[in-house]
Structures are given as structure tokens and as C-alpha cells.
Amino acid sequence: MPARLIDGKTYASKVKEQVTAGVEAFKAKTGTSPGLAVVLVGEDPASKVYVASKARVSGEVGIRSIEHKLPATTSQDDLLQLVRSLNADPEVNGILVQFPVPDQISQQAVIDTIDPVKDVDGLHPLNAGRLASGLDAMVPCTPYGAYLMLKGVREDLSGLKALVVGRSNLVGKPVAQLLLRENCTVTMAHSRTKDLRAEARAADVLVAAIGKPNFVQGDWVKPGALVIDVGINRIPAPEKGEGKTRLVGDVDFAAASDIAGAITPVPGGVGLMTVACLMRNTLIAAHRQAGLPDPAV
Amino acid sequence: MPARLIDGKTYASKVKEQVTAGVEAFKAKTGTSPGLAVVLVGEDPASKVYVASKARVSGEVGIRSIEHKLPATTSQDDLLQLVRSLNADPEVNGILVQFPVPDQISQQAVIDTIDPVKDVDGLHPLNAGRLASGLDAMVPCTPYGAYLMLKGVREDLSGLKALVVGRSNLVGKPVAQLLLRENCTVTMAHSRTKDLRAEARAADVLVAAIGKPNFVQGDWVKPGALVIDVGINRIPAPEKGEGKTRLVGDVDFAAASDIAGAITPVPGGVGLMTVACLMRNTLIAAHRQAGLPDPAV
Numbered sequence: 380m381p382a383r384l385i386d387g388k389t390y391a392s393k394v395k396e397q398v399t400a401g402v403e404a405f406k407a408k409t410g411t412s413p414g415l416a417v418v419l420v421g422e423d424p425a426s427k428v429y430v431a432s433k434a435r436v437s438g439e440v441g442i443r444s445i446e447h448k449l450p451a452t453t454s455q456d457d458l459l460q461l462v463r464s465l466n467a468d469p470e471v472n473g474i475l476v477q478f479p480v481p482d483q484i485s486q487q488a489v490i491d492t493i494d495p496v497k498d499v500d501g502l503h504p505l506n507a508g509r510l511a512s513g514l515d516a517m518v519p520c521t522p523y524g525a526y527l528m529l530k531g532v533r534e535d536l537s538g539l540k541a542l543v544v545g546r547s548n549l550v551g552k553p554v555a556q557l558l559l560r561e562n563c564t565v566t567m568a569h570s571r572t573k574d575l576r577a578e579a580r581a582a583d584v585l586v587a588a589i590g591k592p593n594f595v596q597g598d599w600v601k602p603g604a605l606v607i608d609v610g611i612n613r614i615p616a617p618e619k620g621e622g623k624t625r626l627v628g629d630v631d632f633a634a635a636s637d638i639a640g641a642i643t644p645v646p647g648g649v650g651l652m653t654v655a656c657l658m659r660n661t662l663i664a665a666h667r668q669a670g671l672p673d674p675a676v
Numbered sequence: 677m678p679a680r681l682i683d684g685k686t687y688a689s690k691v692k693e694q695v696t697a698g699v700e701a702f703k704a705k706t707g708t709s710p711g712l713a714v715v716l717v718g719e720d721p722a723s724k725v726y727v728a729s730k731a732r733v734s735g736e737v738g739i740r741s742i743e744h745k746l747p748a749t750t751s752q753d754d755l756l757q758l759v760r761s762l763n764a765d766p767e768v769n770g771i772l773v774q775f776p777v778p779d780q781i782s783q784q785a786v787i788d789t790i791d792p793v794k795d796v797d798g799l800h801p802l803n804a805g806r807l808a809s810g811l812d813a814m815v816p817c818t819p820y821g822a823y824l825m826l827k828g829v830r831e832d833l834s835g836l837k838a839l840v841v842g843r844s845n846l847v848g849k850p851v852a853q854l855l856l857r858e859n860c861t862v863t864m865a866h867s868r869t870k871d872l873r874a875e876a877r878a879a880d881v882l883v884a885a886i887g888k889p890n891f892v893q894g895d896w897v898k899p900g901a902l903v904i905d906v907g908i909n910r911i912p913a914p915e916k917g918e919g920k921t922r923l924v925g926d927v928d929f930a931a932a933s934d935i936a937g938a939i940t941p942v943p944g945g946v947g948l949m950t951v952a953c954l955m956r957n958t959l960i961a962a963h964r965q966a967g968l969p970d971p972a973v
Contacts, residue, residue, distance in 0.1 A: 487811070503805070504802055504805030504806045504808075504809045504811060505801055505802045505805055506805065507804075507805035507808045507809050508800070508801030508802055508803065508804035508805025508806070508807075508808065509801045509805070510805075511801075511804045511805065511808050511845070511849055512801045512804050512845045512849075513845070514784070514801060537868050538868045538869070538870045540870070546856060548808070548809050548810070552808055552809075555864075559843060559864055559866075562866070562868040564863065564864070564865050564866070564868070564869040564870070564875065565863065565864045566861065566862065566863040566864075567852075567856055567861070567862045567863075568861050569856075569859070569861070571834050571835045571859040571861070572835070572861040573835045573837070573861070578861065
């Protein structure tokens, strides 16, 4: 394994430390802590775990966590009404509605209703457009986490060939914008791409965000490349016992880590950055709403 | 010259015909014509030509043209006040502020003030984000014109390798989004790209939008590629007489047209589509403001 391991825990700890200091400074200036409202509709077990993790990390960094748990039968109107009241609430600086929402609710309607300055998930089209246009934006948490890890490994990304596999609004597209802003030559690939192996073999930076376990093969990786694996896939693990599972990324880690220059593991990689970057976004949102310059996080 | 010539005049005429029919249908439904407000600040000769052309083509397709000519000394506050009054005016469906504006006015402040549903230039970050997010948007006119020409030559672009050279908010970035939507594998290149020739040689679709005369060399073009030249550069033309000039694109047309499968000339190419697509956007904006489904243009 010649590849340097890009350890999510180290990077996430650093972000959380910076946010903790930023929260202290914000309190000293304004007399109050940033507030993050997290809305959970229904009883999805994975969503409950994520929401609990967000509340816990909020506590660690000094952000006020406000939880709203609604029944799975909640109507779209009722949810949008709650979002509007959170938009209007000066105690709330960030709003996160945990997705997926039940079928009777349009995810896009929820996204479009969140005030863009409180949109700490960075999914509102205004934030996507501000990011694409080179303006201050709320940047989605996972892509920003991936970006911080890349910058940690190599500060100057200018001129590198980057391949982003996957074009979701949540990850692939914002990652591409962040890498373009860093002056990478950025290629966006996806399920219709004809020779993904050849594209990958040419990439100095490879970001996989497709949600297919071990999809990117080791010999697709350019020797020395920086590999960021955003996938988190649960697969059967009979070696651990009957019915057991384990998490793997979109990249065949065992093979790729012999070839890459640096690589993120799964678990223990980008996934750990998501909540840390959510805290960062909440701190930034609080500053913008208070009319203060963005904090240095 | 084996390349098929992609003639801007033919494509622009077709768009204008469709818009003319759409305007007639809109009038039949609503009793009124779409209205386009064009705002010119100052006396820039090129801007005056563009504004006059917009008014003329509006007349051709049946769109009401409302011109506002302000002195070069206009303050930002006064211009934004005018934009807000146009936002509120139900007779105005589209607002175009001719850029560049004088130095005392922030272009971004103007863009951010235009109501996104009247933003027929497609420059508001909300429209950029809606395009990037796969939602209905106002798409900037020149990129959409380039896209229509590509689709005219080859209806199914899926899986093609596309290279967009230039990453402006006005052209490069929206073109990349449109090609991604068509399932191209899209690479965004720019001044920091290390081996632009190699990128171009691999591209089935090449869009040049950098503003450098004859920059893309003939032997950079992949044999059979579709080449869209968005550049419009004025260069000296001593062969036409002392002090004379002529227009050329970003692609060395004479050389590239021996190699490409199809290519747009300059002049006579994409440039002719811009105003036609502005009319199209105004018609679409009028439909959306009237609560009607988008017209088939």
C-alpha cells in the first residue's frame, strides 16, 4: 500500500476544532450561539442515526441544536409551513431537512422553500448557482469535505486533470465546481460515459460519487493519483457471520491503494467530514445573518 | 473543406419563425404580446448596435420592445430602481440590461436585482443553479444557441466526449451544463489547462468560448468532430485596406474546416443565434408569468 491514507478523522477533527473556536468568537461578538434546526419526518432508521449524530456534534462544537420530529404522515403543506416558520425565526441560523422525505412530500418543494441564507445543506438552486457563478454560497457539506481533504494533501491543484464520476446535485456537480474554481481541468463522467477506465487512467484527481460498491477498479487509477471515494455502500459480509454486512466505497480500495498517491478509506474517509462541514456551514450562515464577515474556517 | 457548415442564419431563422408563431398563439390566449425591456446605460457604440438589433428583431417576431436609455453618469441606485420598477411592471416579461455597464455600477448587483422569472439573459445565480440542478431555468442565449446548433447536426449527443474551452458564467459554464444534460462526458478547460491540444484531439464535440482569435489550431481538432465557435474577435485586416478589420472566431476556421465533421463559421454562426434565443427566452418568460406551460420552441 504505497498510497498515503487520507484520514477522515484527522480532517474532521480539525474542522470541528476550527468551528468550536469560531463559535466562541461568534458568542463573544453577538452574545449568542449559532442555531441549527434539524427536521426529521418519519422513522427511517438511517435518518434517525444521522439526525442524532448531527445533534451530538452540534453539542461538541457549541452550536444550539433544535430538533423537529414529525410523523411520517406529515403533509407537504405542514412541512413547508414549519420551514417558513424556521426561515422567520431569528434563533435559527441553519435549517436541515433530513432526506429522504416520505412520498407525499416533494423534496424539491422543501429545498425551494428554505431561505438560501439558512440552507446549510447547500441544495437550494440559488446556492448551486452562486457556487457555479463564483460567488459566496452555502456549499453542500460532503463535496466541501472532499475538497478540504484534497487541499490538505495538495494545496495547489491548479492545472491538474480531475475526473468526477457521478453528476448528482448533492455531490458530483458541486465537487466539479469546486475543482474548477481551483483551476483543475474538470471532466464530469457518469453512467453514459463510454470509456470510464480511460478517463480515470488520465486523471490526476479522481472523485468517485456514484453509489456502486467497488465500482472503480484498481487498474483504472493513474499511478500517483489523488483518489477521493465519496461512496458509502453496505454489502453482505458473510466472512463476518451470516447476515452480516460491511461498508465499502465506490472504489476498490485494496487494489487502488497500491497505485494511488493518496486515497480516502471507506469507512473513515469523506463520510466523517459531512457533519463537520455542516457545522462549518451553520457557523458561516450565522455570521452572514449577523452581518459579520465570513469566519476563517 | 469536408466539414459541413453549420449556418447560423438558417438556425436563427428557424428559431425566429417558431417564436413568431408562439407569440401569435400567446396573443390569442392572453390578448397581449410578450414585452421585452432593454436598458442601455451610456453611449458604447457596440452596445448601441446590439440594442438596436434586439429592438429590430423584437419587431420582426411580434414582441413589444421597451427601450430605456440612460446617461453614462447614471448611479447604481438609479439603475437598480429602474430594474425594480420593471420587475413590478406586468407589461414587462423580460428584462435585459446591456453589459458592460459604466464603472460606477456593479454588474453583479444588477444581475442580482433582476427578477429571475424576467431574467432573459439567464445570468441570475438562481437561473444558473436551476440549470445546474436540472430544473426549468432561463438559459443564457448564446449557450442555448450553440446547443440548438449541435442538436440540429446530431440529435443524440449521449456518450460523446465534449470539451468546453472557457469557463465564463455567460457561455462556458452553461454550455457545459447543457451538454451534461444531454449525457455528454463533459470536460471544462481553460487558461490553466496543461495540454489543451490533447484535450481537444480527444473531443467529439468542441466548443470554443475564450475570446482569443484563431486560438484553436486546425490540428487540435479530432477528425469528424462537431466544432462550435462562440468567439467573435475583431482583428486587423490590412488585406482589406489600411485600418480595416474583420471578425474571426476562436478557432482557426480555414484549417479546422478541413478536419471537423461540422463547424460554425464566424461571422455567420453562433452569433446570429443570440438575439433569436433572447426572443425565445422572452416568449418562455411571458408564458411562465401568465401561468401557461412552456411553449414548444
